[in-house]
Amino acid sequence: MKRPGLTLLAVALATFMSYLDNNIINVAIPAIERDLHLTTSGMEWIVSSYILVFASLLLAGGRLADVWGRKRVFLIGLAIFTGASLAAGFAGSVDVLVASRAVQGLGAALMTPTTLAIISATFAEGRQRAAAVGIWSAVGALALAVGPLLGGLLSEYLSWGWIFFINVPVGIATFVLAAAVITESRNPQTPRRFDVPGVLTSAFALFALTFALIEGHDRGWTSPVILGCFAVAAALAVAFVLIERRSAEPMVALSLFRERVFTGGVLALMMWAFGLFGIYFFTSLYLQGVLGFSPTEAGAAFVPMALLMAGSAVVSERISHRFGAGRVVPVAMLLMAGGIASVSLLGADAGFASLMPAFAVIGVGGGLTVPLTASVLDSMPRGEAGVASGIFNATREVAGLLGITVIGAVLTARQGALLAAGQTPTDAFLGGYRAGLLLAGALVAAGGVAAFVGLRTVRVGRHATGAGAAPETGSETGSEPVALAR
Template sequence: MTPARRRCALVAVSLVTFMAYLDNNIVNVALPSIQEDLRFTVSGLEWVVSAYILVFGTFLLFGGRLGDIRGWRPLFLSGLGLFTLSSLVAGMATSPAMLVAGRACQGLGAAAVTPTTLAIISAVYPDERRRANAVGVWNAVGALALAVGPLLGGVISQHLAWGWIFFVNVPVGLATLVLGAWAIRLPKPAGEKQSMDIAGTLSSGGALFALTFSLIEGHEFGWDSPVILGGFVAAGLLAAVFAVAETKVAHPMLTISLLWDRVFGGGVATMFIWAFGLFGIFFFTSLYLQDVLLFSPTEAGLAFVPMAVLMIAGSVLSGPAAARVGAHRSVSGAMALIAAGIAGAALLDANATFAEVMPPLLVIGLGGGFTTSLTATVLAAMPGRQAGVATAVFSTVRQIGGLLGVAVIGAVLTAQQTTESHRGAPFRDAFLSGYHKALIVAAVLVAVGAAIAYFALRAKLPETDPHQSGAEH
């Protein structure tokens, strides 16, 4: 491959990463505008975020396996094409159903294209030093999307129309398709022919959908209604089917035995709780800033930018911090910071100013950044042949944790808001009461995650150098 093609391939995968990361957080600030225009209920609005995450998380491992079998280039191009077309549909949506369908298809496209990015970088940069530089560019682009997403979403929804948060993907996606088709040249997959884990994909996806539906729609149908109770039962049964199926197939989506490793299992639990807390809080804090504090979309977007900047700074420092004090201390301390920031947000009232909102968000951002050493720590404890599977599992767990975070925190908020409304409280006061209760639940759960991280990540540290065990413990 020529140097020009190699550079263009890096640009193509970086642009895809930017779009996928951007789409995870650009929507949040625009939610009130979407709700007003399409007349979404709160539970319906949750599906705008949850449909994307649900499909993304369900098919992420499947996409990785498909790339191994069919090749990364065709998966990159087809996934990007679907993501771009779905963005056009979502931007043109004139009804809640059309928007949710567009978001679900975006999630499917993202699940196809996301696993290809690092695989393509590894293939086109065989030299280790150049590959490390390329991965650094890839990470920086993702961080940039994290920082500008909320602000961009606020500016677009306030000064243009919310549909443009999806339309911006279309020209970028088309240009990236052309660039990727020209630049990415990879050999055809070789080696043992593998089968797809269809049973695992369908059972895990069915379980997640049944659980998400029951949590989001429980208030609407009634928690003791046959539909909701049936959904919870179906989720449990399908989860059991998934666990059994993964022990029977030759090439499972998830190697169940990995979860019994203390470091890996504890790391997965910590990642799940991290995503549960952060995704859920981002979603409902956007509503709080605009519906309760009456911030404009641009002001709400600006409120998240300093938090994102601190998250980036924390991620840069997380590796050295873990090396200096031990990952069990740095990650658990970071989780404790997130819990403290969420608890601090629960003290904000209906008259909070922009300056008063900043401290808890900054604490959450700093803690969120310092947890990034979690992935490297867990992968370092795994045998090399399992590193790829472990990475895919971590990405999937992050999406599932975020999905359930939005659903569960939303269920807590809605239940409390309804109780207060029945007592005669106005909308802002009722929403604020539900928001506070949801924050407390999330803070407690993230604090539990801090304890899990401390004990799980500590387990294998003494094995590296016995002479330093006194310093580490």
Template sequence: MENNRRWWALVAVALGTFMTYLDNNVVNVALPSIQRDLGLSISGLEWITSAYVLVFAGLLLAGGRIADVIGTRNVFFGGLAVFTLASIGAGLAQNQELLIAARAVQGVGAAMLTPAALALITQLFPDARERATAIGIWGGVGALALAFGPFTGGVLSENASWGWIFLINAPIGVATAALALATFPASRRGSAKGFDLPGVATSSLALFALTYALIEGESHGWTSGTILASFGVAAAAAIAFVVIELRSANPMMDLSFLRERVFTGGLLVMGLWAFGVFGIYFYMAIYLQNVLGFSPIEAGSAFIPMALIMAVMAVLAPRIEARFGAAGTVAAGLLLMAVAIGGIASYGEGTSYLQLLPWFALYGVGGGALVPLNNVIIGAMPAGRAGIASGMLNVSREVFGLLGITILGAILTNRSNAATGTELHRYLAGYQFSLVVAAILVALGIPVALWSLRAVRQPVVEAPPAEAEPALV
């Protein structure tokens, strides 16, 4: 019975993650509808997406640290409550300012939920074999959110109101809380002590200043005083953060973790993966509707095969890794992703969905192959530091994802302004060039994976002796 309870607890953890991932993607297909209703520019649309990702990324390390201090169960429930209530606020927002503010508060909740989720999995499944399976399922559920997010956004924005893309989180949050209360182990305080407020402040300031400069650089001018000052503040805050972490008795980011080749290389690879995923979903949703003329439902449906394949690969990836090793599996996944992004970039107007579908499928296979990275990275760290380790892992993903949206957006806008022809042709020139850049950056992760993950000497999924097989309950 206890064994079954652990797996039901995993369902609750996966549902919490599903909600945050869903929210990351459900917005993309609804962006044209939000743009029309609120009269937003591309910069305004970027802020609706980036406000969530910015706060999420800026507070992820803090969320991991809090989980290590007061306990993962408490932080999970707190994050779930904040995220659910903020989702209701976003769904009821009637202007750009309120929507962006609610999205930022959603980011606070997600920053608590996500590191607590991974840390809970390590607590629930101390056995390496079971933990690999659990993380594979967890990753598969996250990939399913990539499928249902765009589709759900399309259905709701076309048949109801775009506000419902946020309000749908309310029943999911209530169901997750009920299941978690029934299955989670008793709450206990974490093993870590102290909290690094200066580290939170400087890291968040660095991320905000960098994001502001990247999003607003084109409109203000890249050499304007405002943008140059923003870049300067970002650099100064980043340096201050490193100095603070090196001197702090209770650092938010334990920089000693970076001495581990598996951990450091894994973080970078995960970041480059996220760069491709976030950028592709954001700009592909706009391309499908504004260039190819897809309806919101059609655009949302277009992502389903890609994400379903990614979900299946996420579950199968640990077994593939057990046979071919972490380095080979992850490097192959990055290669497939880069090739797929390059293939998608070769199409412009007048493209049919059937032409894009093979590249979407290839992208799904490659993206799902990277799921074992979660287990490899967390497994390289001491069990008592799972919260901060998962926080650093998720920061890598979210920061690079944020940069994927903002940097590709800056490239797209700059390239579009420099191109000639109609507005559509100028947009396509920027869109295609930005995807080529994304493909190159994803491909840069291949040598990093081959170098760093060779240190994983044994497969994550290792069959135990026959006598060690757990009894089925």
């Protein structure tokens, strides 16, 4: 395999680990609860500590990569993530496990936005970069689906610690490979001074918002703590914008949002994550609570969807090259919206066979949205690849949490109304679940409209550098990005 292919392999392995840790723990929670004698709060924080730190620091991680070098930050993040995984596997108390999960989130926040920035620096714009992004996205899709299945198998037949130990040999191998094959890259025009006020305001704003979204259901949406967190997040967001407008060396150049492709892409991604992540979460409850699937069976139900998503992601570059991202992405999101809405037609007697057609449509549509990411990368100045990737990933994580929150509120409200009307708990849950599905489908369809507006003139292969673009350099050589076919 040539050097660009090995570089892609390294960032794909790292992406697989970080995406896997987003959801592998969910089905292992009962086993952890028994061993560590967890309270309800402890169970929640084992899951939430990772997401909280990860989402809060993605933007800062992206800018660090642009300033200090993508390879350097990637290796630091990978080392932190791997070491924290080892500590989590050996954790003998809930405090150690929660702390280890938080440190994992820090490593992932450094590593994840850097993967896309490395792809942007390694592969030439157009079809070669789009193909690399397609493979990167396919690996992420596989991790999201394999997570629950792998978590169930490891916790059932080995021990829950293995859901973390599995990262260690993969992390070490990836570190060795990445150190050997990834070429350091940064933009010589990117300021070397770090925008500390911008980093602090953005990180604490994302932290406050993420905390409120995670804790709001249990503490109450009108509780002083949750309302205070929302107020702090809003105030810090305003402060961040004012700081960045006045800074001579801002962490985020606000001119990025004048790029129609970038802004349209971020809005489309927000709607995509809002709808899909929320339904992914509540569909797991439907499979286990209504259809009676075991955790392992519920995880397995998502595998065909993920395989189709991965397969269509790989071929999405060819389709987009022929028809244009401005056509392919909106159609793909409409497919996803239709698949999500069609699940609402299923009832309490559904099985694998009746689930698969809708899941297949969602999978194919999800894979064909990959040109959205490639188009946004191509529209950016190369020196902003890291922070643009950080914005993209932070948007996805926060929008996904918001989707779980809002769709959960719709589900709960409808469920309560049906219970009050005398329906059985199962029928009431189904009624609420269907209302949530329809909302999610509508939001994903709205994302398709945003993608159509933002990407309507985009074709894979166009050379888009964005305002103020400057050529990338290697750390010493000043080399150009390497073509996939070279």
